[in-house]
Amino acid sequence: MTQRTYGEGETVDFLIVGSGAAGGVLAKELATAGFDVVVLEAGPWQQPSQFTHDELAVERENAMLNLAFEPIQTIRGSEAEPARRNAGRALAYRRGVGGSSVHFAANYWRFRPIDFKERSKWGAISGTGFADWPITYEELERYYTKVDWEIGVSGAPGPFDPPRSRGYPLPPLPNKSSGVVLERAASVLGLHAQVSPLAILSKPYDGRSLCLACGHCSYYGCEFGAKSSTLATVIPKAVATGRCEIRAESTAFRVETNARGRTTGVVYWDREGKERRQRSRAVIVAANGAETTRLLLLSASSAFPHGLANSSGNVGRYIMFNGHAATFGRFDHPLNEYKGPVASRTVHDFYDADPKRGFYGGGGIDARFNYQPIGFALGVLPDDVPTWGPEYKRALADYFTHSVRFYAHITSLPMASNTVTLDHDHPDRWGRPGLCLTYTDHPDDMKAKQWFRDRTEELMHAAGAARVWNQPIIPVDGGVHLLGTARMGNDAGESVVDRYHRAHDVPNLFICDGSSFVTSGRGQPTMTIQALAFRAAEHIARFARSHEI
Amino acid sequence: MRAFAAQIIPSDTSLPGADEAGAVHFIDRAFGKPFFADVVPVVRAGLADLDARARTLGERDFASLSPGRQVALMRQVERTPFFAAARMLVVIGTFADSAYGGNRQGAGWTIVGLEHQPTYSSPFGWYDARDEVNAKTDA
Numbered sequence: 001m002t003q004r005t006y007g008e009g010e011t012v013d014f015l016i017v018g019s020g021a022a023g024g025v026l027a028k029e030l031a032t033a034g035f036d037v038v039v040l041e042a043g044p045w046q047q048p049s050q051f052t053h054d055e056l057a058v059e060r061e062n063a064m065l066n067l068a069f070e071p072i073q074t075i076r077g078s079e080a081e082p083a084r085r086n087a088g089r090a091l092a093y094r095r096g097v098g099g100s101s102v103h104f105a106a107n108y109w110r111f112r113p114i115d116f117k118e119r120s121k122w123g124a125i126s127g128t129g130f131a132d133w134p135i136t137y138e139e140l141e142r143y144y145t146k147v148d149w150e151i152g153v154s155g156a157p158g159p160f161d162p163p164r165s166r167g168y169p170l171p172p173l174p175n176k177s178s179g180v181v182l183e184r185a186a187s188v189l190g191l192h193a194q195v196s197p198l199a200i201l202s203k204p205y206d207g208r209s210l211c212l213a214c215g216h217c218s219y220y221g222c223e224f225g226a227k228s229s230t231l232a233t234v235i236p237k238a239v240a241t242g243r244c245e246i247r248a249e250s251t252a253f254r255v256e257t258n259a260r261g262r263t264t265g266v267v268y269w270d271r272e273g274k275e276r277r278q279r280s281r282a283v284i285v286a287a288n289g290a291e292t293t294r295l296l297l298l299s300a301s302s303a304f305p306h307g308l309a310n311s312s313g314n315v316g317r318y319i320m321f322n323g324h325a326a327t328f329g330r331f332d333h334p335l336n337e338y339k340g341p342v343a344s345r346t347v348h349d350f351y352d353a354d355p356k357r358g359f360y361g362g363g364g365i366d367a368r369f370n371y372q373p374i375g376f377a378l379g380v381l382p383d384d385v386p387t388w389g390p391e392y393k394r395a396l397a398d399y400f401t402h403s404v405r406f407y408a409h410i411t412s413l414p415m416a417s418n419t420v421t422l423d424h425d426h427p428d429r430w431g432r433p434g435l436c437l438t439y440t441d442h443p444d445d446m447k448a449k450q451w452f453r454d455r456t457e458e459l460m461h462a463a464g465a466a467r468v469w470n471q472p473i474i475p476v477d478g479g480v481h482l483l484g485t486a487r488m489g490n491d492a493g494e495s496v497v498d499r500y501h502r503a504h505d506v507p508n509l510f511i512c513d514g515s516s517f518v519t520s521g522r523g524q525p526t527m528t529i530q531a532l533a534f535r536a537a538e539h540i541a542r543f544a545r546s547h548e549i
Numbered sequence: 550m551r552a553f554a555a556q557i558i559p560s561d562t563s564l565p566g567a568d569e570a571g572a573v574h575f576i577d578r579a580f581g582k583p584f585f586a587d588v589v590p591v592v593r594a595g596l597a598d599l600d601a602r603a604r605t606l607g608e609r610d611f612a613s614l615s616p617g618r619q620v621a622l623m624r625q626v627e628r629t630p631f632f633a634a635a636r637m638l639v640v641i642g643t644f645a646d647s648a649y650g651g652n653r654q655g656a657g658w659t660i661v662g663l664e665h666q667p668t669y670s671s672p673f674g675w676y677d678a679r680d681e682v683n684a685k686t687d688a
Contacts (some may be wrong), residue, residue: 053646053667054645054646054648055644055645055646056641056645056646056649060584060641061584174671174672174673174677175677175680176671176673176674176677177672177673177674177675177676177677179677180676180677180679180680181676212667212668212669213668213669213670213671213673214667214668214669215669331676333674333675333676334662334674334675335673335674335675335676336664336673336674337673337674338663339669339673339674340669340671340673372644373644373657373658373661373663374640374641374644374645376661377640377643377644377661378637378640378641387636388556388557388558388623388627388636389556389557389559389620390559390561392557392558393558393559393561393564393566393660396558396660396661397564397660397661397662400661400662400663401661401662401663401674
């Protein structure tokens, strides 16, 4: 794609770090509003034709994540423990134009009114930073609708949906067998299985192809452009304005500030590793909850000794991933869950937390079996099935096409002791400190997982599965939702950004991505990240026009 | 390795196994891949150990043993890091894309019953197919 480029000496209006779910939206909105925008993206600009169904490369070797320059992350339960190398990725995200929106599963639930004011309704929870958001669902609603229509979301209303000002632009994708058995289970138990909204096209939309049901949404890139990643949606539009340059393979490592405490631009390494500088009138960090933290902490200076925008000390704190719990079932007839998008139906009856349960926590339960054959053969079968030999072989043949998982997506509480910090012992290729995750589940989060697994198990029995087995409940050791590390709030002593995503400490620095979250929601955060980004872009443009930046 | 693989996912009259999938060809190539660098020495040492155990039973090597005696030897080592690593290679070799040397003629996909196509169309399974029929009848 040919695009406008900006010279080294030029000062642009906005420098955006990150081209993912939030950065892509911000770039398109601000460029469309007439501003000059440069986006720095650490990873490559891959095209949909480069995406494959190669399970070994994608799911085992993490080929989509473009991790070569940082092989190691560390993890520990608390500050008192030594950090250990993590077998997988504790903080999992994709580097590349479009960010993790390229390989997400595309579940697009909205948050609900309760998510933004749950602290007021529920009360304080000891050991946590549980707090209300400084904005409400009602304020965010029209931006959710904007996401639906701008990027293309397929769905249909459900019984517990929050109010919406406009219907879905696209009808639901076909129901899957998993959705049918979840509907059956829900009706037996007096619950409701509703259509799962997906950022995947059920019909051609905005010049893009409809979904061809290849079955490789989660972890994979969509080679048809049917999945509504920012790579397929807003980024081409940002470039088409002629006012936006997406600078791939450009790794930001310091936000620069002047004597007046304002940002002046960003220093980064280009693809050859050469240090470069891009000046800008304002900087927007949208690099995800992990990389945003690293960049802010690495931008410390004498004026900002604990990291940029970190006078509250909350940069990197309160990381939340969303908890999970699940039950598997094998049915008498084939479901063939390897075909089509990940999930088609979700039970939302347990969304709200309920004091009667004896702990804080809520969530949604969908039905899916998003395993390709290697992942399935190495890790899914019930414990009493041998791991090799004729019985193993028989199980491989009997279970792959006939199995499903009821999968609960659950709240995580924000705790000040759960952090992303710099790991100076494990630098990356550039010599930057690596990332260390410090995390221990809040007791209520563990109870919520157990409670939800009881629900998934009941549902699986109610669905009539011939064989039911549970996925073990394990403490969180990382995840793909990187939420809360630069939280939003009205009080500069308690939060990093204000209700417009402006850093409390730096007037021309904005931070907008999953790090802005105050609470975790019940999973599926990308829809809300994008609603926040559309909203932030509108306010940032307003501030810029009225010289309030 | 080939004999070991054939015991992990055995062949039978109805479905191919790791042998027909050519998992061993995948493993030959995997031995040169950085991704498997950690497991290669473990697997080599474990295979040599299986051969040594076979020699104490009076056979030339592991592959020369009868299938029953192969299984008995594998049971002796099935909780070792070698076994876990070698089993993983067999499974990946059986199911990974055939461009890597295994999963010949889609044998892995045949084992699990996956119709290997670039795209699919609804209905996907038995339950949603029936649901569609019911929906039409209701209408």
